[in-house]
Each structure stands twice: as structure tokens, then as C-alpha cells.
Amino acid sequence: MRNDHLDQYHQAQDSSVAQVALSRTSPDEALPQLLDLVHADDVASMGALLSACASLADPALRTLLEEVVSFGSAAVLNLLFGCELYDNYLERDISNSKPTRSRYGAILVDCAVLAADSSNSETFKCIVEHNEKKTIWGGRAVDTIYAQKLCTSGKVFAHVMSSDSSELWEVCETCAEREIEQMTHSSLDYGVLGLPLTESTRTTAKFDVQRRICSVWERMAFKHWQKNHFGLELGDISRSSCSIIIAGCLLRAGATDNFLGRKMGASSPLQLAAQKMSLHAALFMKFLLLRGADPDLKGKAALKDIRDEKGAKGISKHLGISWDELVAQCQRERQEVLARGDLSEAEMVDLFADMATTHKVDENDGDGADQEINALPIVICCYPSIGKFSRGGLKRGL
Numbered sequence: 093m094r095n096d097h098l099d100q101y102h103q104a105q106d107s108s109v110a111q112v113a114l115s116r117t118s119p120d121e122a123l124p125q126l127l128d129l130v131h132a133d134d135v136a137s138m139g140a141l142l143s144a145c146a147s148l149a150d151p152a153l154r155t156l157l158e159e160v161v162s163f164g165s166a167a168v169l170n171l172l173f174g175c176e177l178y179d180n181y182l183e184r185d186i187s188n189s190k191p192t193r194s195r196y197g198a199i200l201v202d203c204a205v206l207a208a209d210s211s212n213s214e215t216f217k218c219i220v221e222h223n224e225k226k227t228i229w230g231g232r233a234v235d236t237i238y239a240q241k242l243c244t245s246g247k248v249f250a251h252v253m254s255s256d257s258s259e260l261w262e263v264c265e266t267c268a269e270r271e272i273e274q275m276t277h278s279s280l281d282y283g284v285l286g287l288p289l290t291e292s293t294r295t296t297a298k299f300d301v302q303r304r305i306c307s308v309w310e311r312m313a314f315k316h317w318q319k320n321h322f323g324l325e326l327g328d329i330s331r332s333s334c335s336i337i338i339a340g341c342l343l344r345a346g347a348t349d350n351f352l353g354r355k356m357g358a359s360s361p362l363q364l365a366a367q368k369m370s371l372h373a374a375l376f377m378k379f380l381l382l383r384g385a386d387p388d389l390k391g392k393a394a395l396k397d398i399r400d401e402k403g404a405k406g407i408s409k410h411l412g413i414s415w416d417e418l419v420a421q422c423q424r425e426r427q428e429v430l431a432r433g434d435l436s437e438a439e440m441v442d443l444f445a446d447m448a449t450t451h452k453v454d455e456n457d458g459d460g461a462d463q464e465i466n467a468l469p470i471v472i473c474c475y476p477s478i479g480k481f482s483r484g485g486l487k488r489g490l
């Protein structure tokens with residue numbers, strides 16, 4: 093069937109004959125033919141078919157756009173951006189949207205996310221170029237706010253960081269640098285390159301992704317964040333992925349262990365982590381306690397004490413000791429480290445991270461020596477060898 097669709101356009105040598113055949117194509121037949129042409133990267137035939145199509149239903153137009161952004165080329169995507177069919181679709185989409193939301197730039201953000209998920213650096217770069225020109229279909233102007241925040245928006249940043257394409261990281265990083273340079277002081281808020289809570293767990297599911305995020309933050313974002321955003325971001329990590337690597341990065345940059353923010357429901361990072369019942373959360377709580385988090389701090393909106401949260405009550409399942417025993421142990425070990433007096437704040441963060449990801453093996457399981465929990469790459473820290481994110485790709489310094 094796919095070959096039949098393609099043959100329809102290459103068998104006719106006379107352009108007028110081909111145009112007559114195209115004009116007879118029904119909307120139901122057009123979509124599968126267009127999808128075939130996307131994969132064949134046949135720009136000329138696709139342009140002719142789009143011009144001949146009187147109309148396509150909005151769901152079909154969305155499907156085609158998603159296919160082009162995910163698997164097509166920049167030439168095909170540019171064809172769509174200049175297509176009257178999509179210009180009309182955009183007009184309908186805007187009229188059906190909430191008046192407070194600018195769809196011009198929002199559609200570019202959605203396209204960038206699709207390209208990132210498919211690791212299609214070619215169409216991603218094309219989207220970036222249209223954003224920088226502040227144009228979309230038919231030369232229509234993109235809202236300035238969205239135009240400034242494509243690669244620096246948390247949504248796009250999260251999906252790009254999850255990609256395995258070094259070329260995509262390079263395009264995104266270069267774009268983000270230019271966007272930051274062009275932003276006014278008022279638009280350089282704490283959300284620049286922030287990690288949305290809804291994306292946090294999925295984005296930080298890989299060890300190398302966590303290091304990549306830290307490296308980009310340290311080089312490009314932290315200097316633009318407001319002071320309280322470090323704590324807010326730590327709270328988001330506490331309630332989602334419980335990544336010790338990212339938490340350590342935030343703490344070294346200025347986040348506080350006992351931060352209480354409105355966005356977090358006036359709960360501390362320790363309390364948010366205690367609401368989760370998992371080994372990752374248990375090790376994360378141990379890390380925060382070693383750092384000096386207050387186990388008795390209760391936010392205004394908290395319904396329980398930290399010790400009564402399910403994660404704290406069931407922590408023996410993962411660490412083999414009760415909550416009170418863990419608190420006492422962490423306080424004792426913290427004092428021993430502080431008594432040394434030869435470590436900087438950053439060095440202590442790294443040391444506490446390593447201490448949090450080791451545990452005493454039960455006598456029945458081994459020789460009783462401290463062993464690293466190697467089965468948990470999401471939380472194991474390899475400080476200070478954080479991966480360096482450069483235009484040549486991710487360079488691991490293990």
C-alpha cells in the first residue's frame with residue numbers, strides 16, 4: 093500500500109496530468125499518502141498534494157504535523173510552516189483556545205517536545221530557527237514571551253535532557269544561551285531551565301541525565317535564579333524522583349535543607365520525601381538528615397509530624413533501622429564530620445551523599461562491612477566527577 097501511494101506521484105511525467113490526479117485525491121486518501129511522502133522525504137510531491145487538497149480534518153492535520161516533527165526532515169517541516177492549509181488550522185486552533193493563552197508560541201513548544209522525544213535534531217533546529225525569527229505558519233508573528241523561552245522553558249529542557257542525542261543537546265544549549273542573552277532582566281526569572289514537577293521523575297530516571305542537568309544548571313541557569321527557587325526545586329525533587337545527585341547540586345548552589353515554600357505546601361524537603369515509601373526516598377531522607385535537616389520541623393500545611401509519615405514509619409523495611417535510630421545515627425555521623433573542620437561546604441555535600449548511599453550489610457548477608465548500594469544508579473553519587481556538558485556532547489569523568 094505504501095509503495096502504491098508513492099508510485100501514484102512518480103508514474104506521471106507530465107506535471108499537468110499529475111496535478112489532475114492530485115486534485116481527485118479525497119481527504120481520506122490524502123493522509124496516508126502524505127505520511128508515506130514524509131518518510132520518503134519527497135518534498136515536491138508532498139507540496140503538490142497539500143496544494144491540491146481542498147481540506148483536511150483537524151485531527152488529520154495534527155497527525156501529519158506530529159509525524160513530520162518526529163520523523164520528517166527540516167525541508168518538509170518548512171513546507172508545512174508555509175502551507176495555507178496549516179495557516180487556516182492555526183487560525184481555528186487559536187479561536188478555539190482560551191484567550192489568555194498564546195497559541196503561536198505554544199505550538200512551537202509542543203513541536204519542540206515531540207522532536208526531542210524522537211531525537212530528531214534536524215526538525216528541532218528548524219523549530220528553533222522559526223522561534224528566533226518569531227514566525228510560524230504563513231509568517232505569523234509568535235508571541236514574544238514564547239519566542240524568548242523555547243529551549244529555556246522547563247518543558248522543552250526536560251525532554252531534551254532525556255534524549256540520547258548529543259546533537260540535540262548541542263542545538264538546545266546553543267539556543268538557550270542565545271535566549272538568555274536576549275532576555276530582559278524582568279523575564280530572567282527563576283524558571284529559566286527549571287525542571288517541572290510533572291517531568292521530574294521521568295526526566296531523572298537515568299543516572300547520566302541527572303549529571304547532565306546539574307552541569308547545565310551550574311553553567312547557565314543558577315546565576316539567573318531567584319534565591320528561593322533553589323529551595324523550590326529541591327522540594328520538587330523531594331516529592332518526585334528523590335535524586336541525591338540533583339539535590340546535592342542544588343544544595344551546593346545555595347538551597348537550604350529546611351526550606352518551607354508556598355509552592356511546597358509549606359512542607360520541608362524532608363517531609364515531602366517522608367511521604368514516599370521507597371528505597372530511593374529512604375536514602376534521600378538519610379542524605380537530608382546527614383546534611384542537617386530538622387526531623388521535627390513541621391510546616392503549617394502539614395497534617396502529620398515527619399516521623400508519622402508512611403516513609404518514615406516504614407523506613408526499617410529499606411534501611412534496617414527505625415526512624416529514631418536513623419535520626420540519631422545521622423546526627424552522630426554529621427557531628428563527626430563537622431568536628432574534622434577541614435571540609436568545605438561543597439565537600440561536605442559530596443561526602444554526605446556518599447555516606448547516604450552506603451549501608452551496613454546484615455550479618456547474614458555478608459561480612460558486615462559497609463557496601464555501596466550499586467543496584468540504585470538513580471541515587472548513587474560519583475562526586476566530584478559530574479559529567480561535563482559541552483558542545484561535543486556529554487563527557488563523563490568517572
